[in-house]
Amino acid sequence: MSNDTPSSNPHPQAMRAWVYTSTRGGIEKNLQLTNDAPLPFHPPLPNDAILVKVHYSSLNPADYKFPELGLAMRALVPTPASPGMDFSGVVAQLGDAVNSNFRIGDKVFGRIAPNRHGTLGEYVSARLDGCAAVPAGLSLKDASCIGTAAQTAYQCIAPNVKPGDKIFVNGGSGGTGTFGIQIAKALGCHVTATCSAKNAELCRSLGADEIIDYTTENVSQVLKAKGQVYQLVVDNVGTPTDLHRVADHFLLPDGKFVQIGGEFSVANVTTVLSRQFLPSFLGGGKRKWQYLITNNTHADLEQIAKWMSEGKVKAVIDEVFQYEDVPKAFEKLRKGRTKGKIVIESST
Known part of the structure; x- marks a missing residue:
């Protein structure tokens, strides 16, 4: 199935995710793929949250730099944890207070702050300020590059x-x-x-x-x-x-x-x-x-996506890695010689 085709399980019980408990020697040496990671929320879904089934995520240097800060970061993001901030995918569930413009199955993209349930999990819980609809003419792959x-x-x-x-x-x-x-x-x-x-x-x-x-x-x-x-x-x-x-x-x-x-x-x-x-x-x-510390802003995400759908701005993608190859993607990212973004395509 194409990752640009909306699909979701409306009532997931657990999820697939890349997780780490240590970053000694580099996060890429410690990531483990599990099929029974906990969901990024304790049911029910919070009123102001949007549960997104991730189809693509893109990596940023902060995705390994923050976890590798050691004890200071562990106090904010306890392990086991999944890295990743940027995502694109489809809406799987909506909190009761979420804007009615979003519907289950809608294509969306955005960014979350670093937390235990990053975008290298099957699902991510986003807030409205860090999530926007994917406009016509913009692919989920390219939209995943916008967030950070x-x-x-x-x-x-x-x-x-x-x-x-x-x-x-x-x-x-x-x-x-x-x-x-x-x-x-x-x-x-x-x-x-x-x-x-x-x-x-x-x-x-x-x-x-x-x-x-x-x-x-x-x-x-x-x-x-x-x-x-x-x-x-x-x-x-x-x-x-x-x-x-x-x-x-x-x-x-x-x-x-x-x-x-x-x-x-x-x-x-x-x-x-x-x-x-x-x-x-x-x-x-x-x-x-x-x-500058990036602040998730719904209007900013919308403006950038609009420019991209109009062809005024484009995502420069160095390489797309399959979900099973996330550690290799981090190895490449760490070298610091990428042209544009590294993207992860999730299995759906």
């Missing part, structure tokens, strides 16, 4: 620009970067993006007006030479480490630097805190800086 990467890019860019503004996207070929380039263009912006030479054609095809090859050029110096022309910087990478400190050379005085990428480490946390609180003479920057 596209929504993050949108929330970085849309509130901070107007048509004609110049934006710099640091890291243009990854999941968030590929969406960021396209969203910025849909909003009428001029886009400069970094990527390697092998990914330059991809970034240009998505709408990037200028490319900086970070493998052969000093990104900070190239930007400084352009002068104060950018309204917004979106940093998906976290390097070069001096990018925010020297941003006053290329960001307009009222411009903004939005950070969403970087390694989860003590050093990176220290860098983040210095950018937020230290004055420039102590290592901070002179331009407004924000570390």
Whole structure:
């Protein structure tokens, strides 16, 4: 059966899921596939919840970085747990208070916050703010890519620009970067993006007006030479480490630097805190800086899906893995060289 064909069991008792109890040595070495995982709710379904049978999910670096934080994360997400935040599928059950526009069998997509019952389970319990209908012309596979990467890019860019503004996207070929380039263009912006030479054609095809090859050029110096022309910087990478400190050379005085990428480490946390609180003479920057935490927003999901159904934005998918190959998908994701998104096709 095609994963784009709505199907559901209206009264599931248990579910298939990839689960972990430890992340020692990497989450991909600890995932186990079980056929009798508990449902993501204690019956009855909460009034404000939508139970979705997952057909596709897409992976994000946070799907392994958060669980691997150790005890701090275990306090928030006790194990055994399933990873995953992004999903697409069909409505299996509706809470009594859910908007009547949703019906059982409807195609939907969205994002959940990290919890014990992630999107690598057969079913996921979503809230309205993190769930939207799949419009005509958009496949479930492509819709599964929107939740985290596209929504993050949108929330970085849309509130901070107007048509004609110049934006710099640091890291243009990854999941968030590929969406960021396209969203910025849909909003009428001029886009400069970094990527390697092998990914330059991809970034240009998505709408990037200028490319900086970070493998052969000093990104900070190239930007400084352009002068104060950018309204917004979106940093998906976290390097070069001096990018925010020297941003006053290329960001307009009222411009903004939005950070969403970087390694989860003590050093990176220290860098983040210095950018937020230290004055420039102590290592901070002179331009407004924000570390963006994605918030599920129904209207944002709808807008992105609308653009995709109209052909203004598309999902860039590096590879689709079958459900049985989830550990291999995490292995590839961890290498950090994917073009766009990695998608998991669930068995139905």
